Amino acid sequence: MRAGHLFIRELRFRRVSVVLAIVAAAAVSACVVGARSFLAAHDAETEKLIAALEERAADRMAQLRDDARVFSKNLGFNILLLPGDQDAGRLYAENRSTAFFTRKQVQALGSAELATLNHLLPMLRHQIHWDQYDGNVILVGIEGEIYIKSPNFQKPIEERVDAGMVHIGNAIHKRLKLQIGAQLEIEGETFTVKRVLPQKGNIDDISLLMNLGDAQRLSGQPGKISGVLALSCNCAAGDLDPIRQELERVVQDVQVVEFSVRAQARQRARSAIGKRTKEEMQDITESRAILRSHVAQFATLLVSLVVVGAAIFLTVLTFASVRERRSEVALLRALGLGSLSIFALMLYKAVLTGLAGGIFGCLVGVLAGRWILGISATATTPFMLSVISATVAIATLASALPALMAARIDPAVILNQE
Amino acid sequence: MIDIQKITKTYRSETKELLVLKEATASIKPGTFAAICGPSGCGKSTLLLVLGGLLHPDTGRVMIDGEDLFALSSERRALRRAQLLGFVFQRFHLIPYLTVEENIEAAAIALRGSTDQVRAKELMDQLNITDRRTHVPGKLSVGEQQRTALARALYNRPRVLLADEPTGNLDPENAEIVLNAFSDFANAGGTVIMVTHHPEAAEQADTQWWIKNKTLVKG
Ligand SMILES: Nc1ncnc2c1ncn2[C@@H]1O[C@H](COP(=O)(O)OP(=O)(O)O)[C@@H](O)[C@H]1O
Ligand SMILES: [Mg+2]
Numbered sequence: 001m002r003a004g005h006l007f008i009r010e011l012r013f014r015r016v017s018v019v020l021a022i023v024a025a026a027a028v029s030a031c032v033v034g035a036r037s038f039l040a041a042h043d044a045e046t047e048k049l050i051a052a053l054e055e056r057a058a059d060r061m062a063q064l065r066d067d068a069r070v071f072s073k074n075l076g077f078n079i080l081l082l083p084g085d086q087d088a089g090r091l092y093a094e095n096r097s098t099a100f101f102t103r104k105q106v107q108a109l110g111s112a113e114l115a116t117l118n119h120l121l122p123m124l125r126h127q128i129h130w131d132q133y134d135g136n137v138i139l140v141g142i143e144g145e146i147y148i149k150s151p152n153f154q155k156p157i158e159e160r161v162d163a164g165m166v167h168i169g170n171a172i173h174k175r176l177k178l179q180i181g182a183q184l185e186i187e188g189e190t191f192t193v194k195r196v197l198p199q200k201g202n203i204d205d206i207s208l209l210m211n212l213g214d215a216q217r218l219s220g221q222p223g224k225i226s227g228v229l230a231l232s233c234n235c236a237a238g239d240l241d242p243i244r245q246e247l248e249r250v251v252q253d254v255q256v257v258e259f260s261v262r263a264q265a266r267q268r269a270r271s272a273i274g275k276r277t278k279e280e281m282q283d284i285t286e287s288r289a290i291l292r293s294h295v296a297q298f299a300t301l302l303v304s305l306v307v308v309g310a311a312i313f314l315t316v317l318t319f320a321s322v323r324e325r326r327s328e329v330a331l332l333r334a335l336g337l338g339s340l341s342i343f344a345l346m347l348y349k350a351v352l353t354g355l356a357g358g359i360f361g362c363l364v365g366v367l368a369g370r371w372i373l374g375i376s377a378t379a380t381t382p383f384m385l386s387v388i389s390a391t392v393a394i395a396t397l398a399s400a401l402p403a404l405m406a407a408r409i410d411p412a413v414i415l416n417q418e
Numbered sequence: 419m420i421d422i423q424k425i426t427k428t429y430r431s432e433t434k435e436l437l438v439l440k441e442a443t444a445s446i447k448p449g450t451f452a453a454i455c456g457p458s459g460c461g462k463s464t465l466l467l468v469l470g471g472l473l474h475p476d477t478g479r480v481m482i483d484g485e486d487l488f489a490l491s492s493e494r495r496a497l498r499r500a501q502l503l504g505f506v507f508q509r510f511h512l513i514p515y516l517t518v519e520e521n522i523e524a525a526a527i528a529l530r531g532s533t534d535q536v537r538a539k540e541l542m543d544q545l546n547i548t549d550r551r552t553h554v555p556g557k558l559s560v561g562e563q564q565r566t567a568l569a570r571a572l573y574n575r576p577r578v579l580l581a582d583e584p585t586g587n588l589d590p591e592n593a594e595i596v597l598n599a600f601s602d603f604a605n606a607g608g609t610v611i612m613v614t615h616h617p618e619a620a621e622q623a624d625t626q627w628w629i630k631n632k633t634l635v636k637g
Contacts, residue, residue: 415507416464
């Protein structure tokens with residue numbers, strides 16, 4: 001008979017203790033693999049959380065950008081370009097212009113490939129007393145937007161008004177009960193109502209929007225352009241300096257006035273939300289990192305406890321087994337086996353149970369990770385191999401002392417016990 | 419030929435020393451069934467363990483066919499033990515998870531030879547335990563257990579059988595089977611050294627030795 005045969009017979013005979021040893025070893029490797037899966041799950045969840053947050057933020061920003069676009073579109077132009085020497089006092093108090101753009105200047109604006117302005121509408125504003133209305137109204141002459149070489153150029157905000165036609169402000173419509181198609185007379189000229197403008201709550205409500213040529217003639221200012229309405233691109237909203245800098249290169253001495261406060265507010269909100277989201281993301285990343293380090297600490301503690309517990313258990317188990325096998329060991333010595341063979345016999349058992357337990361535990365750890373945490377492919381082959389080797393090492397070390405004790409059993413003492 | 423030359427053995431513990439054997443000397447020829455007698459505690463087992471190379475004497479030599487057992491390295495001595503000696507103990511020392519047949523074959527565990535099933539069968543037939551071949555020791559009667567241990571001792575065809583109170587736990591019938599087997603072994607040219615404090619068992623032997631005053635005296 002070979003020692004191997006004896007070894008296998010012994011394993012089968014003490015299968016309960018062998019199974020217990022395998023379970024203890026399996027606890028070690030399962031715990032390590034499980035802890036790693038758990039951390040991987042935690043990381044994956046953090047990533048998912050951040051990604052979701054990023055996506056939500058991007059959505060919100062896009063929404064706001066759309067909102068801002070719609071808003072500024074609804075509000076119409078938000079920028080007014082005026083000649084540098086325009087007297088603001090007379091403009092606001094009397095709605096009369098004291099300075100004008102030249103045709104050349106306006107053409108230069110149109111062909112300048114501006115990046116900060118999207119729409120340009122040259123106009124003439126002039127206040128007159130209108131007998132039919134029995135009060136002051138504003139004549140606004142426009143010709144339609146000038147073509148602007150801008151990548152952002154879209155549909156015109158304000159359509160052109162043909163000669164002889166007029167769009168009337170809401171207050172005028174209300175007072176004079178003028179409907180579309182009605183005729184009205186200004187300074188002896190007859191105009192047809194083409195549109196009734198919606199109520200705006202500002203001076204637009206007492207304006208008459210007409211063809212630029214008509215307005216110039218009626219106000220006695222032929223060929224004059226008092227200002228250019230513009231829509232700033234989103235990139236420049238809230239900050240007029242880039243617009244000014246760009247215009248400087250095209251026409252000297254332009255005043256840039258922004259008047260659409262709501263669009264401005266929106267724009268500010270948008271950048272605030274962007275900033276807040278970034279902060280929020282950072283907060284979450286930080287708190288998750290702290291949580292992760294706690295989880296990692298806990299996992300380390302748990303793994304250490306399990307390792308120490310399993311090692312103690314395996315040591316005790318092997319000690320008990322050696323005690324039980326003293327007579328057997330003494331006999332094997334009497335039959336001629338050396339103490340080294342006895343040591344090896346005991347240690348092989350530890351290696352084998354460590355190996356079986358290590359493999360079994362890895363399997364349990366991976367399957368548990370897959371079923372409980374929904375994590376797959378976290379345990380790579382090199383990782384599992386190192387876990388299994390570590391388990392074998394732990395089992396072997398735990399059994400080393402009892403195995404040494406077995407090797408040092410004095411057969412003479414055991415065999416002479418009655 | 420076994421030469422026991424001036425064996426002295428003292429058991430030492432931290433607190434006291436116990437001199438058990440003092441210059442015990444004897445010579446036992448092949449083909450002899452020798453009994454070593456004496457009251458309990460006189461050192462019979464100690465002497466047997468020394469003869470088996472399992473216990474170092476303080477001084478003295480054990481020569482087996484001219485070879486000094488304690489001059490060998492412990493590995494070689496273990497090998498010699500497996501090759502030359504067979505042991506029978508009062509408490510059998512069977513391996514609990516091996517069958518009768520496997521316990522017998524376990525005698526060759528240190529010799530790394532292939533299992534000789536014919537030899538095992540022959541011994542089981544001779545000792546009337548063939549029908550217990552596949553049973554583990556726990557299922558055997560005391561007599562069957564000692565017969566299994568005896569078969570194990572004989573399995574390697576040793577030159578010397580060392581038996582320590584082999585009939586101590588046996589009924590007369592089984593005791594006789596064992597003692598007859600010893601006689602047969604000696605008649606076939608082997609040497610049997612049996613220690614016992616039972617005079618009836620000693621009577622079956624060819625020669626009797628007594629341990630008196632820690633030394634061997636031929637009776
Ligand atoms: N390992 C030991 N350590 C100390 N004393 C021992 C040891 N073995 C035996 N003795 C003592 O040595 C004496 C002889 O023992 P032993 O050889 O077993 O006697 P016997 O077999 O004749 O009954 C006894 O007094 C016993 O108590
Ligand atoms: Mg004794």
